[in-house]
Amino acid sequence: MVRLNKIVRALTFEGAKAKRFTPEMALKRALMNCLLWENQFYEDGVAIAERIKLLVPQVEPSRVAALAIEAREAMKLRHAPLLVAREMARHEKHRVLVADTLARVIQRPDGMTELLAIYWADALGPMQQRKRQPVSAQVKKGLARAVTKFDAYQLAKYDRDGAVRIRDVLFLVHAKPKDADQEKVWKQLVDGELASPDTWEVSLSSGKDKRATFERLIGENRLGGLALLRNLRLMQKAEVPHGTIAGAIEAMRTDRILPYRFITAARYAPDFEPELESAMLKSIKGYARLPGRARLLIDVSGSMFYPLSAQSEMTRAEAACGLAILAREVCDEVEIFTFSNEVVKIPPRRGFALRDKIVGSQPHNGTYLGKATSEIDRKGDRLIVFTDEQSHDTVPDPKGRGYMVNVASYQHGVGYDAWTRVHGFSEAVIAWIAASEQTKH
Template identity: 70%
Template sequence: MATINKTRSVRTHEGAKARAFTPEQALKRALMNCMLWEDQFYEDGVAIGERIGALVPKVAPETVAAMAIEAREDMKLRHAPLLIVREMARHETHRGFVADTLERVIQRPDELTEFLAIYWADALGPMQQRKKAAVSAQAKKGLARAFAKFDAYQLAKYDRDGAVRLRDVLFITHAKPKDEAQEKVWKQLVDGALSPPDTWEVALSGGADKKAAFERLIADKKLGALALLRNLRNMQLAGVPKQTIGKALDEMRTDRVLPYRFIAAAQHAPDLEPELEHAMFRSIEGHAKLKGKTRLLVDVSGSMDSMISARSTMRRLDAACGLAVLAREIGEDVEVFTFSNHVKKVPSRRGFALRDAIVQSQPHMGTELGKAIREVDQKGVRLIVFTDEQSHDRVDAPKGVGYMVNVASYQHGVGEGDWRRVDGFSEKILDWIIASESA
């Protein structure tokens, strides 16, 4: 008779022995890098979304709520936290946390409508029919509280055509305005009478001369840092003088912009690399220092070349390069290595030169992570690995302090022993390492 009482062996997508995670750990892995319903290199977005839904009721409700808030506020994810709240609303054990969590994770008016679209996403029939489906009392309460956070400018900016409109949210939630001024704004919203906001999207879509529109927006400081970075190529095509763009980059606020944003921008405006690099270094000024000796292992395997989002041209490798640039600048003693089929030490460079050295260090093929860790001397150093964890080979325990920074949402990860695991990528990763070691 065959034996069925066996422990099921789990493997990465590349075949290495993987480690089992608790439901809480598995939910965090799936969530913190999740661009909702978008495919990744090894797994499709629907499967990742379904896994999140299945894990929510297995994790304590207060933990799920905190995780959704962390995903929105620290990891800057917009849609995946809304899916988390939808799943919370479906389970009696979690419903009591829905209103507070939803109010917290909704930070833009369009997230009100996105939540309802996600809430009704798996209902049958056309959207007009789905709108008749009941919305839970806790969800209505959270939406109503969130709606009251936004002023006329914000509501006008995000009052867009779509299957679900902002006025639909008002009708469904029966939100109460806090005063007469807000009541007037909401009536204008319902009547379609809000004044168009002076944004770059409106300025450029209204038929105005693009060169003149960009120059006015720059002069009036109406372009935020991310909008400026995303529009560099459009400005060049419109004929905005390079010195005007350079001055805008020199004057932009950089305190909330991570290096990988500058790396992504340079792909579209390579002739502005000197100005972008200068702004990138300004964004790092005053950052807390990573003390002691650090070795970085950056995954340059083929799967790291996949895009973070279907609407983005930024690869997971670009994000890893951005973290490496940051670590190089704030670290007292940092050495950088890459791994794919081999391990390569990267020259001691800074900024975009470090990015180039990482990307060009070797062919982007397999994921021999275990081999890389065994070959890099770990004596007396802090080892930080930036990877999607889909290794071919066994990954041993770190010999010293080891951090496994996972930059994908895949179900299974690697690493025997006491790896300190970090899921997601943001400016908070190195902050967290510095804070945890100084505690």
């Protein structure tokens, strides 16, 4: 006889007892660390995307929209918010918020084409041969508002070959240009007459001297922060002067760059660690401090050292180290520990020196978060854990203020009830902790 009312227990991938979250919390967990459709250590990207699709209609519409905007603006994720907006368009109660949501989450021209690619992805067969289903009115309104945000340079930069082009968006939504100049730009786009943008990709592929090209791009401030980090090794190979590169790092904008990217850049260009460290810490200036005592606990188990996704060079350990470095800067009194099979206390160093101590503190084996928490937690302290929330053992409630900072998208996690849950690997999670404590006083 089959028991229809049997209890199905929620467990982490490593076997610890977990909790089944509310749909809203489950959506937030899946969304805030999601590199869409890219495989992670325990789950493949398709499973995570399908979970997002199932959760959207279960969550109150305004909360879904808010989560999509938070994922784009605070966590700096591009693709997952578009999937959420597309799923909102399927459901009557959510549909009315789609235009406003798209207008916020589309911040680059290719966001429009990627949204349509997602929208039409349900049909079978190659994208070029798929029957494109009619696009909802709310999606059209959102795209029409988004397309007016971009100038000629941005449109030319992101007008790439593909199944969906930016001109397809213009034909689809019949947007009204803001003025005569924008109308002229759109006509040039449709006619294929927009001037090729002077981007670093175009310049470097032109066959010109790479050193001279990099020096020109830096001098004209045409190399964005992320492009600068990605090209450090190539610039060194091209023998761009050290001082030129160092000056570019010092002058770069850091507001759209996630902390772990500096750590990854330093892995490939260690000569620039001092400048990269300074740039990484720049964004924390002005953050509210965390008064009193704090203990940081960083997960260094094996799963943390696999890439963020199958297509990424960066690891969750690098994401956790970046957040730990920032947290160390805002805590008045701090003690720092790592955990895997054991719990190890390390010196509260700063910047990349702290990263080195975290990574080298112990072998990267199992995940005994419950044991580590029990050993180091103290009444009256603030405990901040950076982890992918997979554990072999049960995690007890914190004795003081406890924050579980989750840097993965897995369905089940550990540490709930009395723990305050924070999701994401943007520096925004540290700012959120500081702001939330301020509002409670």
